[in-house]
Amino acid sequence: MLIEKTLAVIFTGIGGYSYGALKAQVEYGGNVYRYKLTAAIDCDPIACHNHDLITGESKSIVMDLFSRKQYIRFHGQEPPEDWHEITPWDIWVALGYRVPNVFFLSPPCKGLSGLLSKKFADSEKYQALNELSVRGMELVLLACYLYGGDVPEIVHFENVPRITSRGKTLLTKMKKLLKHYCYAVDMNPSHNLGQIGGLGQNRVRFLIMARQESKIPNFIYQPAKKPMKTIGDIIGPLPVPGDTVAGGWMHRMMNLQWKTWVRLALIREGGDWRDLNALDWWNYGITYIPRGAGAYGVQAWDEPSNTVIGNARINGSNGCAAVADPRTGFKDNTHVSLYRVSKFTKSAPTITGAIGPTNGCINISDPRLSQRxxxxxxxxxxxxxxxxxxxxxxxxxxxxxxxxxDPRIPERPGRYTDKYRVQDWKKAGNTITGVTDVQSGAQLIGDPRLTCECRSGSYGVQAWDEPAKTVFASYDVHAGTAAVADPRIPEDTERGVWIIISEDGTWHRPLTTYEGAILQSFPTHLPDGRPFQLEKCSDAKAREYIGNAYPPAAATATSEVMLLALAKADAKVEFELSHKTIWVAPDSTEEVSDVTHLSHFAQHRR
Incomplete structure (x- = not known):
């Protein structure tokens, strides 16, 4: 028999958790358990649209969960006239007038992330954003308690690990709130979603798992850790980057500046921007550039300069006009993901919403240059x-x-030393023997008297600013003048897609947005058959949505252990022995703190 457990999600984004949870399935006691999504709430209408597109279910609801004060602090202005502050009754209506079995929330993490400087993180704007964590949890629990007379059996919260330092007060409030509603609470600051979901990236997150001990007397166990995949395992089978027919519009390559492509090519596989500081750049010049005096002279940073003269210029023959400045502009606290080139054969770093190599977007050393x-x-x-x-x-x-x-060429005992010997044209020959075959010792010579000459025009290079020679049937560089001196070398700031082969023989390139989504374990295709893609947003916004999403594969793994706990609770299982690690054990050592928020919303009860 099929038994459906209800799930409600707030701050749902594009639906990574919803999609993964809907894929979860557990069999226990002769029954099959699955989730039914009752509500997916977010303030972004575009995210809600894409949530329904990805999950195939129209369950998203657009709701701004800010209080009026939080709205003003975040936006710096009063809300519009048609805006109203969400109450527990609004949440209860969105939940379909029923208490869900599982409640998941992954609130905005920008103010808590290490990608944002502490100065901005401490501002009123981002403090208001951070407070959505407590307000969102409080609204849902209070709505269920006031109008349903109950609360969800399981509450699942996820955010970035730095919430333990930047959001310590938030965690204290959330724990008190959960304890007030009689939850057993587990807080894990280093929950690796990559290992749980078997992803191709490391994705460490802070997690709260809380269960109602009266409803689920049995334990929730941690999901089994799965072998992680490499970047190549994940994106290797995908269409070639730039193939927007097979991979959709999000599989197009970035138009980066020429100098950015050069920087990526010069960074070692597995390295980042810091490798540029140790680069022996003088070995990569197309032409010799003298140091010190002379035309295009470059003064050494750590040596006295030449005389400074009035008409000194870069292409002048004397004077001081250029210097090798080691101050790249990267500060000591520059994020390590800038210009990072990940290895094709290893797991990726965490997928974020970064939109380019210059602000943390992942690049890889792609060895599939000649793949067909x-x-x-x-x-x-x-x-x-x-x-x-x-x-x-x-x-x-x-x-x-x-x-x-075959290593056996020099190992044959008794082989004559003249076999395959090629003699020098300018030296005396070896002894003439009666052997007739070269493999038996007949003499060979390097004869320089080649009389073959190419026809006129072979390998010819034509001038860019002159009319071309006649184009004939066998038009080829080996047979005629079929090459041109093309002066269109990209400027440093010119944008495009260029393939530069790095020293390791691979193409160091940015991951496409489509590849980032697949590394996040989103499906390769949407329910309607199109390649996975987001609608009504730019490429930069799509990267942000994908980077903020909960990986569906990890959501499936965590949802299945929760389903199993719910199934055992239905079967009245109160005690069992297991070798698995307990996720949410009862905690009777901490006092339950009073929560004084109930009276504030009592007026909304109907």
Missing amino acids: SSRHPSVYQIVRYDECAPTVTGTRFGSGALAIA
């Missing part, structure tokens, strides 16, 4: 001599036939 979807994986495969061979087929080399790294 129709190419057989055995093409040009070199098999090790000491390993089992793949299946032997009837193909030729270049189409999948085996090649082997």
Whole structure:
């Protein structure tokens, strides 16, 4: 029999948690347990639209949960005339006049994140934003208590780890609130969603899990940790970046400045902007640039300069006009994700809402430069001599036939030393023997008397500002003048998509927005069959939505352990022995603090 447990979500965003929870399913006692989403509340109408697009269910509700005072502190002005402060009754109506079994909230974390400086985090604006954590939880619990006479069996809260320092007072208030409603509370400051969901990224989060001991006397156990995937495991099967037909509009490449592409190419795999400080940049010049005096001279930072003269200029022949300034502009406290290049074979850092490499967007060293979807994986495969061979087929080399790294050439005892020997044209020859085959010792010579000459025009390079020569049928650089001296080298600030092969042989490039979504474990396609994409927003906003989302795979894992706890509670299981780690154990050592908010909303009870 199918049994549905109800779920309510506030601060739902684009629906990462909702989508993952709706995928959860548990079988226990002959019954199948799933979630039914009753409400998904957010103040952003575009986020709500995309929530319904991704989940396939029209459950989102646009609601601004700010109090009037919080609204003024955050926006710096009075709210518009059609705005009203949400009350517990409004929440009760949104919940469909029923108490949900599970209540999840992931409030805005911008004011609590390390990506925001402490100066801005301490401002009135972001303090008001932070207070939504307490207000959102309080509104839902009070609505359920006042109008439903009950509270949810489980409350699940998620935010960034730095809430333990920047939001310490908020955590104290939330714990008191949950204790007031008789919840057993567990606070975990280092809950890795990447390990729980088997993601391709590390995503450490602060988590509160609370259960009603009277309704769920059994324990909730922590989800099993899964092996994490690498970036390559996740995005390797995806369409080639830039293929917006197969990957949707969010799979387009960023138009970055030329100098940004160069910087990314020069950063080692797994490194970040700090590698640029140790770069031996003088080995990467196209032409020699003299240091010190002379045209285009560059003065050393740590040495006395040449004489400063009145007509000194960069291309002048003397004087002091340029200096090698080591002050890159990056401060000591610059975030380490700037220009970070992640390894294709390792898990990604946390996906955030950053929109470019210059402010923390993830880049990868992509080795798939010559990938072709129709190419057989055995093409040009070199098999090790000491390993089992793949299946032997009837193909030729270049189409999948085996090649082997054979180490046995110098090991044959008694081999004659003249075999395959190529003699120098300018030196005396070896002894002439009667051997006729080169593999048996017949003599070879490096003969320089090649008489072959290319036809006129072969490898010819035409001037950019002159008419071209005749275009003929075998138009090729090997057969005629088919090349041009193209002066269009990008300026430092010119934007585009350029492939620069780094020293490790890969393309260091930004992740596309589509790839970021897949690393967050969103599906590759929407319920309507289109590639995963968000609507009614810019690429930058889409990255923000995706970075703020709860990974669906992690949501599925946590939702299933909660479903199992609810199923055992239905079966009246009060005691069991298990090797699993208990998530929410009863805590009788702390006193329950009085919460004085009830009278404030009593007037709204109907």
